[in-house]
Amino acid sequence: MIRPEADTLLEIVDLQARVEDKPILKGVNLTIKAGEIHAVMGRNGSGKSTLSKVLAGHPSYVVTGGRVLYRGANLLDLEPEQRARLGLFLGFQYPVEIPGVSNLEFLRVSTNARRSEKGEEELDTFAFEDLVRERLQVVQMDPAFLERSVNEGFSGGEKKRNEILQMALLDPLVAILDETDSGLDIDALRIVAGGVNHLASPDNATLLITHYQRLLDVITPDYVHVMAGGRILRTGGKELALELEDRGYDWVDQELAVLEVA
Amino acid sequence: MVAAMSNSAAVAASAWVTTFLERLPAPVGELEAVQWRGREALSRQPLPSRRQEDWRFTDLAALTALAPALAPALAPASEQGRWPEPAAGVVRLWLDAPGDPLAGQSLPAGLSLLDADEVQQALGHTLATCNCEQHWPVELNQASAPRVLALRVSAVVAPTLELVSQAAGDGVMRPVRVLLLLEEKASLEVLQVQLGSGSSLTSLVIEAHLGRESTLRHGLLALGEGPACFLGHLAVEQEPRSLLESVWASHGWALSRFEPRVVQVDGEATTSLKALQLADGQQLADTHSRVEFRGPEGQLDQLHKAIADDRGRSVFNGAVKVPRAAQRTNASQLSRNLLISNQARIDTKPELEIVADDVRCAHGATVSRLQTDELFYLQSRGLSAAVAAGLLKRGFCEEVLRALPAAAAPWRPLQRLLGEI
Ligand SMILES: Nc1ncnc2c1ncn2[C@@H]1O[C@H](COP(=O)(O)OP(=O)(O)O)[C@@H](O)[C@H]1O
Ligand SMILES: [Mg+2]
Numbered sequence: 001m002i003r004p005e006a007d008t009l010l011e012i013v014d015l016q017a018r019v020e021d022k023p024i025l026k027g028v029n030l031t032i033k034a035g036e037i038h039a040v041m042g043r044n045g046s047g048k049s050t051l052s053k054v055l056a057g058h059p060s061y062v063v064t065g066g067r068v069l070y071r072g073a074n075l076l077d078l079e080p081e082q083r084a085r086l087g088l089f090l091g092f093q094y095p096v097e098i099p100g101v102s103n104l105e106f107l108r109v110s111t112n113a114r115r116s117e118k119g120e121e122e123l124d125t126f127a128f129e130d131l132v133r134e135r136l137q138v139v140q141m142d143p144a145f146l147e148r149s150v151n152e153g154f155s156g157g158e159k160k161r162n163e164i165l166q167m168a169l170l171d172p173l174v175a176i177l178d179e180t181d182s183g184l185d186i187d188a189l190r191i192v193a194g195g196v197n198h199l200a201s202p203d204n205a206t207l208l209i210t211h212y213q214r215l216l217d218v219i220t221p222d223y224v225h226v227m228a229g230g231r232i233l234r235t236g237g238k239e240l241a242l243e244l245e246d247r248g249y250d251w252v253d254q255e256l257a258v259l260e261v262a
Numbered sequence: 263m264v265a266a267m268s269n270s271a272a273v274a275a276s277a278w279v280t281t282f283l284e285r286l287p288a289p290v291g292e293l294e295a296v297q298w299r300g301r302e303a304l305s306r307q308p309l310p311s312r313r314q315e316d317w318r319f320t321d322l323a324a325l326t327a328l329a330p331a332l333a334p335a336l337a338p339a340s341e342q343g344r345w346p347e348p349a350a351g352v353v354r355l356w357l358d359a360p361g362d363p364l365a366g367q368s369l370p371a372g373l374s375l376l377d378a379d380e381v382q383q384a385l386g387h388t389l390a391t392c393n394c395e396q397h398w399p400v401e402l403n404q405a406s407a408p409r410v411l412a413l414r415v416s417a418v419v420a421p422t423l424e425l426v427s428q429a430a431g432d433g434v435m436r437p438v439r440v441l442l443l444l445e446e447k448a449s450l451e452v453l454q455v456q457l458g459s460g461s462s463l464t465s466l467v468i469e470a471h472l473g474r475e476s477t478l479r480h481g482l483l484a485l486g487e488g489p490a491c492f493l494g495h496l497a498v499e500q501e502p503r504s505l506l507e508s509v510w511a512s513h514g515w516a517l518s519r520f521e522p523r524v525v526q527v528d529g530e531a532t533t534s535l536k537a538l539q540l541a542d543g544q545q546l547a548d549t550h551s552r553v554e555f556r557g558p559e560g561q562l563d564q565l566h567k568a569i570a571d572d573r574g575r576s577v578f579n580g581a582v583k584v585p586r587a588a589q590r591t592n593a594s595q596l597s598r599n600l601l602i603s604n605q606a607r608i609d610t611k612p613e614l615e616i617v618a619d620d621v622r623c624a625h626g627a628t629v630s631r632l633q634t635d636e637l638f639y640l641q642s643r644g645l646s647a648a649v650a651a652g653l654l655k656r657g658f659c660e661e662v663l664r665a666l667p668a669a670a671a672p673w674r675p676l677q678r679l680l681g682e683i
Contacts, residue, residue: 100657
């Protein structure tokens with residue numbers, strides 16, 4: 001939903017970053033307002049996950065230029081946990097398995113961290129169980145997964161549902177979902193997309209990273225951005241995704257080549 | 263110079279032992295002969311030397327920094343106060359009680375005390391079978407232990423037996439000796455809690471004989487503080503089709519050393535050893551285990567986990583002996599270590615001696631760090647770096663701690679081990 005008068009939640013200006021001395025992001029510009037759904041598409045290796053991890057504050061990625069404002073404040077000054085508590089959420093492309101740490105306990109601690117930042121009271125074990133059981137329905141997940149270790153032995157689809165469950169509990173203002181659709185069969189895709197649609201509101205925003213059109217058949221983006229070589233090459237409406245599906249990425253590569261020569 | 267004890271260190275060691283022996287009360291009571299024997303041994307062999315392979319990584323400085331005298335009148339009754347109530351279905355014995363630890367308690371069905379003659383006959387038998395009756399920590403215990411809790415297990419004992427001992431305060435030495443004889447098909451679960459604080463020394467020797475088809479579940483929670491030191495020895499003799507499940511968790515001792523020694527006398531038995539040791543500050547946590555199969559078709563499942571932080575040091579040495587007689591042995595040993603700080607140190611060494619040819623013996627050792635991606639995942643959900651690291655450590659500990667007897671729950675082992683309470 002595009003509303004010119006909506007608040008700007010995230011403003012990325014000329015963002016540059018490297019990992020292990022290798023420049024990956026070479027000047028990303030992107031502005032996201034409340035109520036909007038953005039999709040970032042692009043070939044493997046174009047820097048999509050790097051962008052998401054830089055925004056979430058992964059210590060392996062070093063910002064070398066540009067700035068990011070989150071609700072007007074400098075996001076890059078904040079620790080990863082502070083970003084999360086303030087409502088930035090990253091759904092991981094590869095959710096991490098954490099043996100021995102109970103999923104339920106993890107979800108409770110993280111939910112309470114976010115709640116206390118919002119000025120809401122922390123939930124005890126019982127109150128939290130009620131909440132989590134209700135939110136489980138959003139992703140149609142079996143409560144048995146709560147008793148297991150975080151993501152340990154989960155299938156690809158189960159991990160992605162666990163990510164959306166976390167999103168449902170943390171109630172983010174900006175949710176970045178990194179290839180949440182990959183590895184999902186069509187039913188799981190519907191469930192995950194249903195969860196995302198259910199959680200979208202005029203007050204929050206979603207950034208979907210994907211390279212398939214099929215996710216965008218079930219979640220309609222307001223903007224589609226094409227990423228290549230660590231930049232956003234082009235921005236359009238949902239028809240841009242269809243164009244990519246028709247024409248493939250070769251023309252993107254050609255545009256990028258022209259840009260890199262210049 | 264590697265591990266060789268210098269001359270002056272040897273002199274200091276023998277001075278420490280001489281002082282220790284001088285302060286002991288005169289040998290007396292049911293263990294009088296044993297005390298004589300231990301004292302003679304110690305005067306001949308003051309302290310283990312780091313030239314001995316077994317002690318190469320074990321710096322005894324924390325031990326000789328203590329000046330332990332045997333706590334003369336056992337413990338004041340007031341000491342019990344701050345322990346949690348035992349869980350339901352648990353019979354607690356306070357091993358340091360001034361009088362009879364069994365006073366006012368009746369033993370559960372299936373358990374009885376050995377009489378003096380039986381103690382005479384049985385004491386030391388398993389130590390001899392395990393070839394460790396002359397081992398230094400054992401002699402130290404023999405020299406000083408005033409009594410032994412000697413129990414016969416003749417049936418399946420329903421309640422868990424909880425044995426608590428505490429060395430609280432400077433200059434306290436707490437020698438604890440336990441003897442368990444499990445008859446055929448008998449079964450017992452024991453939780454032992456050893457607490458130590460101040461400049462104190464705890465010395466524990468447990469002997470257990472497991473008759474055919476018997477089961478012993480033994481949990482040991484050893485929690486120290488400050489300069490307190492712990493030396494523990496568990497010797498177990500297993501007859502065919504018996505089951506030993508030993509779980510041990512320790513943290514907080516300036517020096518701790520635990521030595522499980524298991525002999526499957528005719529093979530065909532099952533041994534499970536699980537351990538978790540934490541060393542931080544300047545602590546040294548050491549486990550030296552040895553499992554020996556003297557007959558065919560024995561099973562061993564061993565997991566040793568350690569966390570080393572600050573300048574802490576963890577040592578694990580796991581010997582497994584599979585002689586020719588032990589065909590079709592199936593043994594696995596895994597040592598998993600978490601190194602938190604750059605100054606911490608981990609020494610882990612499997613020591614497999616396999617002569618039999620038709621056996622399956624697997625072993626492995628890993629040393630890893632807290633994983634950046636795991637920390638980041640937790641942080642990206644709003645957990646601070648410290649809370650995230652704590653959760654990962656808890657996750658690492660959980661695997662061993664959940665194997666402790668349920669009776670351990672009121673002691674809140676995880677929180678205590680991680681120093682959260
Ligand atoms: N941790 C890392 N270490 C080294 N190279 C990395 C790391 N993360 C990403 N890269 C490199 O950065 C580039 C962009 O990767 P990524 O952001 O994962 O792309 P995408 O998500 O668009 O497929 C690739 O060349 C990849 O190899
Ligand atoms: Mg990616």
